[in-house]
Amino acid sequence: MTPGEQMHALVERLYPLCRSITGDGVRDTLKILNEYIPLAVFEVPTGTSAFDWTVPQEWNIRDAYIADTSGKRIVDFRESNLHVVGYSTPVNARMTLDELRPHLHTLPEQPSLVPYRTSYYAPGWGFCLAQDVLDQMPDGEYDVRIDSTLDDGHLTYAEHVVPGQVTDEVIISCHTCHPSLANDNLAGIAVAAYLARSLEKPWYTYRFLFMPGTIGAITWLSRNADRIDKVKHGLVLACAGDSGHLTYKKSRRGNAEIDGVLRHVLRDREHEIVDFSPYGYDERQFCSPGFNLGVGSLSRTPYARYPEYHTSGDNPDFVLPSALDDTLTVCQEALSILDRNRTYVNLNPYGEPQLGKRGLYGSLGGRSDAKDAQLAMLWVLNQSDGEHSLLDIAERSGLPFSSVVAAADALRDAELLKV
Amino acid sequence: MTPGEQMHALVERLYPLCRSITGDGVRDTLKILNEYIPLAVFEVPTGTSAFDWTVPQEWNIRDAYIADTSGKRIVDFRESNLHVVGYSTPVNARMTLDELRPHLHTLPEQPSLVPYRTSYYAPGWGFCLAQDVLDQMPDGEYDVRIDSTLDDGHLTYAEHVVPGQVTDEVIISCHTCHPSLANDNLAGIAVAAYLARSLEKPWYTYRFLFMPGTIGAITWLSRNADRIDKVKHGLVLACAGDSGHLTYKKSRRGNAEIDGVLRHVLRDREHEIVDFSPYGYDERQFCSPGFNLGVGSLSRTPYARYPEYHTSGDNPDFVLPSALDDTLTVCQEALSILDRNRTYVNLNPYGEPQLGKRGLYGSLGGRSDAKDAQLAMLWVLNQSDGEHSLLDIAERSGLPFSSVVAAADALRDAELLKV
Amino acid sequence: MTPGEQMHALVERLYPLCRSITGDGVRDTLKILNEYIPLAVFEVPTGTSAFDWTVPQEWNIRDAYIADTSGKRIVDFRESNLHVVGYSTPVNARMTLDELRPHLHTLPEQPSLVPYRTSYYAPGWGFCLAQDVLDQMPDGEYDVRIDSTLDDGHLTYAEHVVPGQVTDEVIISCHTCHPSLANDNLAGIAVAAYLARSLEKPWYTYRFLFMPGTIGAITWLSRNADRIDKVKHGLVLACAGDSGHLTYKKSRRGNAEIDGVLRHVLRDREHEIVDFSPYGYDERQFCSPGFNLGVGSLSRTPYARYPEYHTSGDNPDFVLPSALDDTLTVCQEALSILDRNRTYVNLNPYGEPQLGKRGLYGSLGGRSDAKDAQLAMLWVLNQSDGEHSLLDIAERSGLPFSSVVAAADALRDAELLKV
Structure with missing residues (x-):
């Protein structure tokens, strides 16, 4: 299997689990993920403060359905966990279709698809179903059942750390709170896992975060606030497997190093x-x-830009192995640049150093076809005033980043540069 | 009458008065204006120092003409005050056309129009007339009379202040020194007056200035130098009523807040x-x-860009009620934005605050059609670091300024923002 | 003779000399140049340290050839000094063509041209010849002779200084180390010499530097390190006489004053x-x-962009008098702007000063055809806050630089400006 196919297989394996911002669906997801990369799992008790937020009660669900009076399930949680509004409180009642209607969510414009809805912070319950199905439901009475629990428990998230040569960190984060939705965000989870596996002795310490959206990230930030200044760069992975081209959304700063790295990596692709x-x-x-x-x-x-977004249309068929592979490749290229990018200071800044006596320069003068390696050394020496990174130098000179890194390595070995 | 027609009527009423940088024409103008908005009138004595300048003697004129020896007035001040060069010294003489000629100003390229000329700071006298009229004047003798006075007196200017909730000021300034010229600047005066009338309980204190050009502004600055740091923004109104589209000339800074406001207001118009x-x-x-x-x-x-500029062609017919109305509307929109523009600091800057528990966020998650109001709150929270104004946020987000203001108001009421 | 023809004659006169980074060819070049502009010649002993470099041994050559066994010279230094690799060590041997081959340099793509090669810092020897000639050389034995010396001696460079009204300096530098190559860089040397002759009582002190490339410049910088902060601007002249259009390469800063000056001067030319x-x-x-x-x-x-670069094709025919003239003119225009460019502070910054009472402003008001001279004064007054140079003001206003200088001179004479 190609890496893309392996990632797709992971997506398929995780797809049926009923994830939410808390609960056993998240734990089961992390258990499977732990087979691919070792995870440290954190359980944060209900009621824990996290800045302006509080960790909510834990939600679990065993079964749910709307059945006609003959007992036939019209809407069935066992077919798809999207049928239940996330965080629905328990229900066990017989009611008329009219009584039921305020609790039903459909997509009239996409009548065959089931929407994804949640109600994390406002107690309530509901079902999601295809408009086509609703249109077939006769008036009359229905048995409505949601066998869920909402109790004090924990919010669960996980970290996978690849130690680096320095303690400065890069975080790779993806949300784990969506139930049976494949591109959003099992694709991101799968790419993150395979990206973590591919890192070998990196420079930075890489911290992979698998957390529920919003409350998970805020909880993590709250518990790690005192060492957040170690986080130098980061990437959020989401919607990583559909057939569209890659989209990079810049950091709020707009000119962070990661922004330059992604621009560099993406520039030769659609x-x-x-x-x-x-x-x-x-x-x-x-x-x-x-x-x-x-x-x-x-x-x-990006999110909300494809019709299948947050519907039952976002299933494993919507995710392509080739797309997962492409996303992974770009992530690897980006981290490879980020990890080697340095800002040096030229230790011999007054005129050029004599490269020839160090064996770094061709001995025959007068030729007009100076080689990349020599040009790269001149560029690195000239621009290394503590203000320009190797990536800046690659972009300014038009030379390949790898040539610039090689030049810098040679110059550093010759003690002509320091970080 | 529409506001445009009312402003045009004011232009017509002020048109015949013989204004200059001093004199009774200015006082009469301010007396009429005082019927529309209450004015504080200031009289600054001749000889008063104002930075590098000195307030000049006051000029007044009762009559002036060039008559043939039969007593027939060829050029007559009573027909148009443009016929006399502003600040002309008194004359009472019979002279030949050849002697008279150095004192005559025409526009050979626009032979039917009378030019506007002044000689404030170099004593002298002169007449302005149509080239066509000059061409008809036979050689021979003429009776030349200018019944003017140039004596110690005062420079007159006026202020109208609309008090705000803060003492920081916006100045709206227009020059009052041009005689019978309608677009330049009775149109600006009329728009300023109606703009002043339309302000209701503004945030800033608005100071409307009606002053002669150059010496008036320099005198005002000189007399107010110690509190000029209260002036945060300002707009000079001129040539406000012709049929051309609006032109905004940026401040010297080029990126002042008023520059951004006008760019925002004008962007959807020609x-x-x-x-x-x-x-x-x-x-x-x-x-x-x-x-x-x-x-x-x-x-x-803009000034000097239309053929009627500084000629008898700039009469009330050259000013359109609809154009006055359009200028007024843009001024009102601009001040409305300027007045509501604030730069906030997010009091909960670590992650997003939980808007839901404050009733500021929809309870049902998963929908892709987030509303402007919610997006606006997220934008305001994210950008409110003391560096970005609400107008910056509106431009960055593409949301209407009013949505951004409403979001900021709601967040401030929820004690999530401070100025 | 036009200046262009005079400069061309100088190029022709210097062309036959065998220059290198050291040696009598450089001395003879400077001796001729001294007839045009008085030079201070500096001799720096072999072994002198210059930052990371050391002044090398001095190289001189009397004769060199490859002759067939009949004594007929196939490759002859007396025909062109390009035939010998610069800094070749002495040779006196009979060897086969196969033994000789590793020491022969040709240009297979340009078979009729002789390349220019050097080996300054790696001891060795070699000949340069046309591929066409090599192709005609039968196998067999050849007498190979290089009658050169490589001994402790000196590196030679020269300065010509035009004293200014201030001790701040502008350096004009050109390399003197290339043997019989005309455009690179006898053209630059000739333009520099005529430029020096044309300077009359400049503001800045102008220092013209005639030095071997790299080691010469580094040696000069090393010997002048303690007063390098006097060097405010500079221009390197090279390849100054071919038929192509002018190319300006910006300083590393990219926004140095000299960069703005050259952009200004070149903007109306190809x-x-x-x-x-x-x-x-x-x-x-x-x-x-x-x-x-x-x-x-x-x-x-620019260097390496024309096929004749570093070959026998770069001979006096490749250099045009008209091109030398054009380069000189642009240099003169550039220095004329640089030399007059000042940054002033307005001494009367509160409102405009009253120019009229100083005779600097027309007395008749109301005209729309304000003259350049008056506009230039208003621009200089408004922009002179210590941040904008006269060149900045010329570019911002669209007025000719000379008008802006004239306005500033008038205002400075009226004590309205100071530097």
Whole structure:
């Protein structure tokens, strides 16, 4: 299997679980993920304060349905967990269709699809179903059952850390709170897992975060506030597997190093770069003004821009192995650049150093076809005043980033540069 | 009558008066204006120092003409005050056409129009007339009479103040020194007066200034130098009623708040925005390097760009009620934005605050059609770091300014923002 | 003779000399140049340290050839000094063509041209010849002779200083190390010499530098390090006489005053402006990060961009009198602007000063055809806050630089401006 196919298989395996911002569906998801990358799982008790928020009660659900009086299930949680509004309180009642109607959510414009709805912070209950199904439901009475619990418990999230040569961190974050939705965000989870597996002895410490959206990110930030200044860069992964081209959403800063890295990596592909906006995924929290981290977000088609978004149409068929593969490749290229990007200071800044006596320069003068390697050394020496990173130098010179890194390595080995 | 027609009637009423940088024509103008908005009138004695300048002697004129020896007036002040060069010294003489000629000003390229000329600071006298009239004047002798006085007196200007909730000020300035010229600047005076009448309980204190050009503005600045730091914004109104589209000339700073406000208001209309230049009207003085105030200038067709400029062609027919109305509307929109524009600080900057528990956020999650009101709150929270005004946020987000203001009001009421 | 023809004659006169980074060819070149402009010649001993470099041994050559066994010279130094690789060590041997081959340099793509090659810092020897000639050389034995010396001696460079009214300096630098190559850089040397002759009582002190490339510039910088902060601007002249249009390469700063001056001068001509890059001529050294001087480089077709570059094709025929003339004119215009460019402070910054009472302003008001001279005064007064130079003001206002200078002179004479 290609990596894309392996990631797709992980998406399919995770798809049936009923995730939410808390509950056993998240735990089961992390248990499976732990087979791919070792995870540290954190359980945060209900009632814990997190800045302006409080960890809510834990929600679990065993079964739910709307059945006709003959006992035939018209809407059945066992077929798809999207049928129940997330965080629905328990129900066990017989009621008329008219009584039921305020609790039913459909998509009249997409009558065959089941929408995804939640009600985390306002107690209530509801069902989601296809408009086509609703249209077939005769008036009369129905047995309505939601076998859920809402009790003090925990919010569950997980970290996977790849230690680096420095303690400065890069965070890769993806939300784990969506139930049977494949692109949003099992695709992101799968890419993150395979990205974590591919990192070998990196420079930075990479912290992969698998957390419920909003409350999870805010809880994590709250519990890690005293060391958040270690987080130098980050990427939120979401909607990572559909057939659209890649879209990078810049950090709030707009000129963070990660923004330059993604622009560099994407420039030779079909892609889109969009400015930061304060909605979407957990970049909202990482880029809130009090943190203002250098965290961007990588998606294929962005949230709410594809018709299958937050519907039963976002199933594993909507996610392509080739697209997962492409997203993974771009992430790997981006981290590979980020990880090698340095800002040096030229230790011999008065005129050029004599590269020839160090064996770094061709001995025959007068030729007009100076090689990339030599040009790269001159560029690195000239621009290394503590203000320009190697990526800046690559972009300014038009030379490949790898040539610039190689030049810097040679110059550093010759003690002509320091960080 | 529409507001445009009312403003036009005011222009017609003021048109016949012989204004100059001093004199009774200015006083009569302010007396009429006082019927529309209460004015505080200031009289500054001849000889008063104002920075590098000195208030000149006061000029008044009762009559003036060039008559043939039969007593027939060929050029007659009673027909138009443009016929006399402003600040002409008294004359009572018989002279030949050849002797008279150095004192005659015409527009050979526009032979039917009378030019407007002044000689404030170099004693002398002269007449302005149509080239066509001059061409008909036979050689021979003429009786030449200018019944003017140039004596110690006063320079007269007026203020109308609309008190605000804060003492920070916005100045709206227009020059009152031009005699029978309608667009330049009775149109500006009329728009200013109606703009003043339309302000209700504003945030800023608005100070409307009716002053002679250059010496008036310099005198006002000189007398108010110790509180000029209260002036946060300003607009010079001139040439406000011709049929051309609106032209905004930026402040010397080029990025003052008033510049952004006008750009925002004008963007959906045919308009032109031009960079600051050190000629035109009293923005020259407000934007001199020692003050460098955030004062721009709003005109329709800018000075010296229309053939009727500074000629008898600039009469009330050249000013359109609809154009006056349009200028007034844009001024009102601009002040309405300026007055509500604030720069806030998010009091809960670490992650998003929980809007739901404050009733500020929809309870049902998962929908992709988030409403403007909610987006606006997220934008305001995210950008309110003391660096971005509500107008900045409106432009960045693409949301209407009024939505952004409403969001900020709601957030401030919820104690999530402070100024 | 036109100046262009005179400069061309100088190029022809210098052409036959065998220059290198050291040696009598350089001395003879400077001796001839001294007939045009008085030079101070500096001799720096072999072994002298210059930052990371050491002045090398001095190289001189009397004769060199490859002869067939009949004594017929196939490759002859006396025909062109390009035939010997610069800094070749002495040779006196009979060897087969196969043994000789590793020491032969040709241009297979340009078979009739002789390349220019050097080996300054790696001991060795070699010949350069046309591929066409090599193709005609039968196998067999050849007498190979290089009658050169490589001994402790000196590196030679020269300065010509035009004293200014201030001790702040402008350096004009050109490399003197290339043997029989005309455009690169006898053209630059000739333009520099005639430029020096044309300077009359300048504001700045102008220092013309005639030095071998790289080691010469580094040696000069090393010996003048303690007063390098006097160098405010500079220009490297190279490839100054070919038929291409002018190319200006910006300083490393990219917004140095010299960059603005050249952009201004070139804007009405066919030209190209390129960003700084750390190869080319001695701008590499002046713009190394430790100095980062405001030094740009003016060429016609830049180095390595024309097929004759560093070949026997770069001979006096390749250099046009008209092109030398054009380069000289642009240099003169540039220095004329640089030399008059000042940044003033308005001494009467509160409102406009009353120009009329100083005789600087027309007495008749109301005219719409204000003259350049008056506009220029208003621009200079408004912009003179210590932040904008006269060139900035000329560009911002669209007025000719000379009008702006004249206005500033008048205002300074009226004590309205100070530097």
